Amino acid sequence: MLCENCNKRTATVHVTKIVNDQKAEIHLCEQCAKESEDILIDTPFNINNFLTSILDSIQESPIKVDYIKTTKCDNCGMAYGKFKQIGRLGCSKCYGAFEEKLPGLIKRIQGHEVHVGKIPKCAGQNIRIKKEIENLKNELKNCIKTEEFERAALLRDKIRALESVPKNEE
Amino acid sequence: MTKWIDDFGAEDDVIVSSRVRLARNIEDIPFPVALVKEKSQGIFTQVQEAISEGFTFTSLEKTSEMDRKVLVEKHLISPNLIKDYENSAIVLNEDESISIMINEEDHIRIQSLLPGFQLDQAYKIADEMDDKLEQKIKYAFDEKIGYLTSCPTNVGTGMRASVMAHLPALTMTRYISKVLQAANQIGLAVRGLYGEGTEVVGNMFQISNQMTLGRSEREIIGNLKDVMTQIIQKERDARATLLANNKIRLEDKIYRSFGILYNARILSFQECMKLISDIRLGVALDILKDIDSNKINRIMVMSQHAYVQKNAGKSLGIKDSDIKRATLVRRLLGNND
Ligand SMILES: [Zn+2]
Numbered sequence: 001m002l003c004e005n006c007n008k009r010t011a012t013v014h015v016t017k018i019v020n021d022q023k024a025e026i027h028l029c030e031q032c033a034k035e036s037e038d039i040l041i042d043t044p045f046n047i048n049n050f051l052t053s054i055l056d057s058i059q060e061s062p063i064k065v066d067y068i069k070t071t072k073c074d075n076c077g078m079a080y081g082k083f084k085q086i087g088r089l090g091c092s093k094c095y096g097a098f099e100e101k102l103p104g105l106i107k108r109i110q111g112h113e114v115h116v117g118k119i120p121k122c123a124g125q126n127i128r129i130k131k132e133i134e135n136l137k138n139e140l141k142n143c144i145k146t147e148e149f150e151r152a153a154l155l156r157d158k159i160r161a162l163e164s165v166p167k168n169e170e
Numbered sequence: 171m172t173k174w175i176d177d178f179g180a181e182d183d184v185i186v187s188s189r190v191r192l193a194r195n196i197e198d199i200p201f202p203v204a205l206v207k208e209k210s211q212g213i214f215t216q217v218q219e220a221i222s223e224g225f226t227f228t229s230l231e232k233t234s235e236m237d238r239k240v241l242v243e244k245h246l247i248s249p250n251l252i253k254d255y256e257n258s259a260i261v262l263n264e265d266e267s268i269s270i271m272i273n274e275e276d277h278i279r280i281q282s283l284l285p286g287f288q289l290d291q292a293y294k295i296a297d298e299m300d301d302k303l304e305q306k307i308k309y310a311f312d313e314k315i316g317y318l319t320s321c322p323t324n325v326g327t328g329m330r331a332s333v334m335a336h337l338p339a340l341t342m343t344r345y346i347s348k349v350l351q352a353a354n355q356i357g358l359a360v361r362g363l364y365g366e367g368t369e370v371v372g373n374m375f376q377i378s379n380q381m382t383l384g385r386s387e388r389e390i391i392g393n394l395k396d397v398m399t400q401i402i403q404k405e406r407d408a409r410a411t412l413l414a415n416n417k418i419r420l421e422d423k424i425y426r427s428f429g430i431l432y433n434a435r436i437l438s439f440q441e442c443m444k445l446i447s448d449i450r451l452g453v454a455l456d457i458l459k460d461i462d463s464n465k466i467n468r469i470m471v472m473s474q475h476a477y478v479q480k481n482a483g484k485s486l487g488i489k490d491s492d493i494k495r496a497t498l499v500r501r502l503l504g505n506n507d
C-alpha cells in the first residue's frame with residue numbers, strides 16, 4: 001500500500017481518525033506521518049499493524065525467502081506463511097520450528113536478542129544462576145567503562161560467589 | 171469498588187492510572203490462537219487451582235454481552251478478550267486492582283491497575299501474582315529469549331507497563347506531537363483510551379514500553395517512569411503557561427464545559443469525553459472546586475456505551491443512549507433536575 005500523502009513510499013503507519021463522529025482510515029509512510037502534526041495529535045499507533053508492516057518489509061526484501069520449502073510447526077501445525085498473515089505463533093514450539101526466520105524478526109522488533117529479566121522457578125536453579133552471572137558480568141563491563149571501580153570490585157565478588165555455588169542435579 | 175476509579179494516587183492531576191501487564195503461557199499447550207475448545211477448559215482449571223481466596227474466577231461465556239463490555243470500559247479486560255468470549259475467562263480480586271485475563275492472545279495475562287502514578291507498586295503486585303501462579307503452573311520459558319508469547323512483540327519479559335495520562339494543555343499548545351514523537355523515538359508506544367488500535371479521546375493518552383526483550387523489568391519501568399516524570403512536568407508547565415497568558419479564556423472554556431455537562435439533556439460519548447477533559451483540567455487547576463478526581467473518573471467510565479445501558483437496565487438505541495448519558499452525568503454532578 002502506498003502512502004496517501006506522497007504516493008511514493010510504502011505506507012507503514014496506519015491510523016484511525018475520528019472527525020465529526022466519522023471514522024477515517026489514513027495510511028502514511030513513516031516520513032509523512034512524522035511531518036504531519038495534525039494526524040499525530042489524536043492518533044494512536046497500532047502495534048499489530050506495525051508488526052505486519054515489518055513482516056511485509058521482510059517479505060519484500062531482495063533476499064527472497066524460499067517459498068517452495070514450507071516451514072511448519074510439527075507441534076501445532078502453524079505454517080510460517082500463516083504466522084506472517086496473523087502475526088501470532090501457534091505454540092511455544094513454533095519458536096524452535098521457525099528458528100531460521102524468527103530470530104531476525106525478533107531482533108528487528110525488539111532491538112535485542114537475549115532475555116535479561118525475570119526467570120521462573122521452573123526454569124531451574126542452574127539457569128537462574130547462569131543468567132544472573134551473565135547480567136552481573138555485563139554490569140561489570142559497564143562499570144569498568146565508566147570507571148566505577150569500587151562498584152566493579154563489588155560485582156566481581158558477587159560473580160565469584162555465584163560461580164562457586166555447587167550445581168544442582170535436576 | 172474499582173481501585174483505579176475510586177481511589178487516589180500520586181500525581182493524579184496528570185496521571186489517571188498505572189498498569190503493569192505480564193503475558194504468560196503454559197508449557198506444551200498451544201497458544202489461544204491455535205487452541206481447541208476442550209483445551210481452553212484445561213487452562214481454566216489450571217488457573218483456578220493456582221489462585222487463592224479473595225479472587226473470583228468468571229468464565230466469560232456465563233456473562234452477558236453488556237457485562238463483558240462494561241469490563242472493557244473499566245479497563246479490566248481488553249476488547250480482544252471478548253472477541254472469543256466462549257473460550258476466555260477473567261480472574262478479579264476484590265478491589266479489582268488485579269485482573270487475570272485467560273486465553274486472550276496468551277493463556278495468561280496478569281494485570282495490575284492502580285490509580286495515579288504507581289508503576290513500581292503495580293509491578294510489585296503483578297510480580298507477586300506471577301510468583302503465586304508459577305507455584306502451580308509450568309510456564310513456557312526459553313533460556314535465551316525468556317517468556318514465550320504468541321506475538322513476538324511480547325517475548326522476553328512479557329511485560330507491558332503503561333500509564334494513562336491526561337494531557338490537555340500539551341494538546342492545546344500543540345506541543346503534544348513533539349512530546350509523543352520523542353517518546354516514540356526512545357521506544358515508547360502511544361495509544362488511545364482502550365489500548366491497541368484505539369483512538370485518543372478526551373486528551374487521554376496511554377503510554378507504554380514498546381520493547382519487551384533485552385532489558386529487565388526494573389529497567390523498563392525505570393525508563394517509563396523517567397520519561398513520564400518529564401511529560402508530567404511539561405504538561406504542568408503548559409498548564410501554567412495557559413493560566414498565565416489566557417486565564418480568562420481558559421476559565422471560560424472550563425465553566426462552559428461544566429455548564430453543558432451540568433445541564434445537557436442529550437450527550438454523545440464523544441462530546442461527553444471532550445467536556446470531561448475540560449472539567450478534569452479545571453479540577454487540577456483548582457478552578458472548579460468541590461469536585462474530586464474520583465468523581466471525574468466515575469463520570470468518564472460510566473458515560474461509556476455499555477455502562478450507560480447497564481445503568482438503564484436494557485439496551486438502548488443511540489438517541490436514548492445519549493439522553494440517558496446526559497441524565498447520568500447530571501446526577502453525578504449533583505443536578506437532580
Ligand atoms: Zn508519504
Ligand SMILES: [Zn+2]
Pocket residue numbers: 073074075076077078089090091092093094095097
Ligand atoms: Zn507451534
